[in-house]
Amino acid sequence: MKPSFKALNPPSNDHKIITINHKIFTILFVTLFLCFSITAIPLESASASVKKNSSVNKLKSNKSIVKNRSKADKSTTKNSRNKSKSDKCVTKNGKNKSKNDKSVTKNSKAKSKNNRNLAKSNKTKLKFNTGVVSKNNSSRSKKIAASQKDDINASVRIRQVSGVVKSSLHKTAVKMGLNKKLTNQLISIFRNTSALPNIRKGDLVQVAYQEKHVNGKRVKTGVITAAIITSKNKSYHAYRFAYNGKHGYYDENGNSLESSFLKVPLKYREISSGFSGRRLHPIKHIFQPHNGIDYSAPKGTPIKSVGDGIVIFKGYEYSAGNYIKIKHASTGISEYMHLSKFHKSMTVNTKVSKGDVIGYVGDTGYATGPHLHLGFIVNNRYVDYSKLKLPHGEPLPKQFRNMFFQHVAMINKQWNRTARRELSFNNTNTVVAPVL
Numbered sequence: 556m557k558p559s560f561k562a563l564n565p566p567s568n569d570h571k572i573i574t575i576n577h578k579i580f581t582i583l584f585v586t587l588f589l590c591f592s593i594t595a596i597p598l599e600s601a602s603a604s605v606k607k608n609s610s611v612n613k614l615k616s617n618k619s620i621v622k623n624r625s626k627a628d629k630s631t632t633k634n635s636r637n638k639s640k641s642d643k644c645v646t647k648n649g650k651n652k653s654k655n656d657k658s659v660t661k662n663s664k665a666k667s668k669n670n671r672n673l674a675k676s677n678k679t680k681l682k683f684n685t686g687v688v689s690k691n692n693s694s695r696s697k698k699i700a701a702s703q704k705d706d707i708n709a710s711v712r713i714r715q716v717s718g719v720v721k722s723s724l725h726k727t728a729v730k731m732g733l734n735k736k737l738t739n740q741l742i743s744i745f746r747n748t749s750a751l752p753n754i755r756k757g758d759l760v761q762v763a764y765q766e767k768h769v770n771g772k773r774v775k776t777g778v779i780t781a782a783i784i785t786s787k788n789k790s791y792h793a794y795r796f797a798y799n800g801k802h803g804y805y806d807e808n809g810n811s812l813e814s815s816f817l818k819v820p821l822k823y824r825e826i827s828s829g830f831s832g833r834r835l836h837p838i839k840h841i842f843q844p845h846n847g848i849d850y851s852a853p854k855g856t857p858i859k860s861v862g863d864g865i866v867i868f869k870g871y872e873y874s875a876g877n878y879i880k881i882k883h884a885s886t887g888i889s890e891y892m893h894l895s896k897f898h899k900s901m902t903v904n905t906k907v908s909k910g911d912v913i914g915y916v917g918d919t920g921y922a923t924g925p926h927l928h929l930g931f932i933v934n935n936r937y938v939d940y941s942k943l944k945l946p947h948g949e950p951l952p953k954q955f956r957n958m959f960f961q962h963v964a965m966i967n968k969q970w971n972r973t974a975r976r977e978l979s980f981n982n983t984n985t986v987v988a989p990v991l
Contacts, residue, residue, distance in 0.1 A: 811948035847930035876920025
């Protein structure tokens, strides 16, 4: 059987137009929908994020507000606590102030008490001091009164003693009853004479010295007023005499016993080399004259001029080192060698006096150690200074000689003139005489 097909009518143009419009409309709708969806999604997401952010920020702000509020609450609580503490401190300070006020009042009371005590102590001190002062014044017044009484009752006497030398002058002086001071004074008086070097066994020594007596008792010894040493029919006299505020010892003719030159110009340890015509030089190692005396002494020891004079040379020489020359009128020239330095006042033509410091010990030039080389020239020739007969001091002025001779005659008249063989060590004679 043949299939039966129903014949279809061909479509009309209106139907096609409708379908096309429908398709266009759908396409436009789809495109519009797609565009709207595309644009709407980010806006929603943005709004959602904004909402989320706003919510988060709101939460954070709320949290911060809560925290700030809690902190503020805590701070307020702390402030309240601090206020309470400050209130407590204020109250305590108020209490302390009250206590301080009380202590101030107590201190003021204590001060007033202390002031009273100080016033009392000052009064007691014043009383004590016045008592001490009065006691001291009374003791001083008593001492002064006693000394015045002693002066009234005191008398100065001249005691004369004599003795014969058996071994030495020192032992003889001790046996004569002279103390150490008088013995040294006796030796010093005759130091510049030939009496001491020539003293021998059997020589006669006579000494007169001052004694102070109070109520008949000897309390003090004074100075030697006269002394005589008789050796081999030659006598050496010494008499103490004062004029114009000066005093000294003179022989029976009024000539001074003091030398116008020093025996030595410095304090020395030893004489390392003496004056010699032939000596082995310690540096040159040859024999040659040694025209002076070497005094060994520490470096810097002061050196004195042996007498009055004028500086004629000051300088340096290769072998002598620093040295100085002084001319002494009508006596000679002294030389001082190997000085470490000169005294600042030393210049050529400077006037110097006996005992003035001119320099200091050193070891300049040819020297093996610190020492002073002292040379002395007389008539253009070197001499041994230790053996030189040095001139004595100035004699008494003429206007005082008659008075001096009367003084010597009075002493000799009072002196015990017993013969030498009849003398004993206890042979003494005491007379009352004024202080000279």
